[in-house]
Amino acid sequence: MDISTGVVLAAGEGTRLRPLTRTRPKPMLPAAGRPILEHVLDVLVDCGIERLCIVVGYRRERIQSHFGDDFRGVPITYVHQKTQLGSAHALEQAAPVVDGPVLVVNGDRVIGEPIVDDVRTAFDGTPTLAAIEHPTPSKYGAVEVSDGRLRSFYEKPAPSAGPFSHINAGVYAFDRAVFETIERMPRPSGELQLPTVVETLLENKAVHAVETAGLWVDATYPWDLLAVLRELLEAGAVAIEEREPQVWVADSARVHEAATLQPPVVVGPDAEVAAGAVVGPHVAVGRNVTVGANTTVRDSLLDSDSRADVGSILCDCVLSEAASVGPGVAVPGGPGDIRVGDDIFEQQRLGAVIADRATVGGGATVTDGALIGVGATVAAGVVLEANVADEAEVVR
Structure with a gap:
């Protein structure tokens, strides 16, 4: 039938x-x-x-x-x-x-x-x-x-x-x-x-x-999005034309000749990857994303209009829509114990979730799989080891 x-x-x-x-x-x-x-x-x-x-x-x-x-x-x-x-x-x-x-x-x-x-x-x-x-x-x-x-x-x-x-x-x-x-x-x-x-x-x-x-x-929990990303990249389930094996770059993206793309990696339309940046493996750079010079991004998802500034290091990270991290920010990655509501999930592979429009100031370090809420602000130089509520501000 x-x-x-x-x-x-x-x-x-x-x-x-x-x-x-x-x-x-x-x-x-x-x-x-x-x-x-x-x-x-x-x-x-x-x-x-x-x-x-x-x-x-x-x-x-x-x-x-x-x-x-x-x-x-x-x-x-x-x-x-x-x-x-x-x-x-x-x-x-x-x-x-x-x-x-x-x-x-x-x-x-x-x-x-x-x-x-x-x-x-x-x-x-x-x-x-x-x-x-x-x-x-x-x-x-x-x-x-x-x-x-x-x-x-x-x-x-x-x-x-x-x-x-x-x-x-x-x-x-x-x-x-x-x-x-x-x-x-x-x-x-x-x-x-x-x-x-x-x-x-x-x-x-x-x-x-x-x-x-x-x-x-x-994907049931935030860290599952990174597992989904890995599965899809390994399967080649990408809507952008492949530039070389397991490297997908949109025609309108700008990748500096001195940047390095390590497969599997996808770079979306109008994105920019600056000189000295190392992106991949298992990274998705979304539409209109900026990856600054000498930045390292590994096992991470950078959603549309987000920004990783000069010299930042993002590992096992979800950088959501219009979120940004300043110069020299470090997210060293998991595994770690993550609190979701009243539950603690042990040894999950997640460096951080930085939600829509959230900002992390230059030189800050984010550890232990912190979940940074929508519109939240983490000041420069802060060492963050806990979740941050929507629209909250964390200072020294």
């Missing part, structure tokens, strides 16, 4: 990625020089999807203004999930605007074309999902599959629950009957998630599960 419509669930904030998601939804966070959601739409269009429905919610204007009415000539319809009440509730919002069967994917997770193709090919009207091997199934929805059918489904099981090898990849195919199922289901907590719907469908009838493989990367 052919599927021509793709529904993309992109309404959530991604609270565990704060402060990066204070100003935009998780699907619009950068991944190898462009938003995560753009990678997702690329795959759907490459797989032959002819109509796109994007379910938007939190800071939806960031998505709608970026993509407009179509993507690569494929029309987009936007549906607003006014209150984030789960992934099944998000899909339910699309019911009035889609006809026939739908392919459903998450807009905040990069997936490979083979995964989508395999689900589309296997779909015969029976609910179908993609199952992929994963080293840590307990973080996601573990599944048991045999003979092309889903046998059991365990939503984020404890590691002791069993020897699982496959997870639910979050790529589904449904006919329109799924909307009737969602409408009938109880919602004691007010929310309804798609895995719960799949469990209900499994009780009542067969659910197909396609064992597949391909690129599948997810």
Whole structure:
């Protein structure tokens, strides 16, 4: 049964990625020089999807203004999930605007074309999902599959629950009957998630599960964005033409002849890399970014309009939109223990997150995976070892 419509669930904030998601939804966070959601739409269009429905919610204007009415000539319809009440509730919002069967994917997770193709090919009207091997199934929805059918489904099981090898990849195919199922289901907590719907469908009838493989990367916490970047660069999932093996430089970028680009690395449009700078490996330099002279950037993501000034050193760092670090700033990198809310995550590879419009003054040092909030200011010469709230100022 052919599927021509793709529904993309992109309404959530991604609270565990704060402060990066204070100003935009998780699907619009950068991944190898462009938003995560753009990678997702690329795959759907490459797989032959002819109509796109994007379910938007939190800071939806960031998505709608970026993509407009179509993507690569494929029309987009936007549906607003006014209150984030789960992934099944998000899909339910699309019911009035889609006809026939739908392919459903998450807009905040990069997936490979083979995964989508395999689900589309296997779909015969029976609910179908993609199952992929994963080293840590307990973080996601573990599944048991045999003979092309889903046998059991365990939503984020404890590691002791069993020897699982496959997870639910979050790529589904449904006919329109799924909307009737969602409408009938109880919602004691007010929310309804798609895995719960799949469990209900499994009780009542067969659910197909396609064992597949391909690129599948997810960011749950800020340091995961660096892991996503590494995966995408290694896979060559970059929209800019390759200048030399694993070195992608936009035509409008300016890279000084005395600068060094160490692969894999991508330099976006209108970016500038000055003389003596060493950039890479595993670095994405976004649109209109400035990398100053004699600056070193390694295993880092520099988002659009950000600036790393002369002689700075950034390792395992996320420099977000319009953020800047002054001359001689040092972010030596992880691993270290990172506090997110009330939780401490030990030995994570993250030097720092410097959120939108935040500034770090010249000669400062940032350690221990500090999360510097939106619009915050760290004065020159400060040694920072703790998180900084949005709009806060840290002085000597």
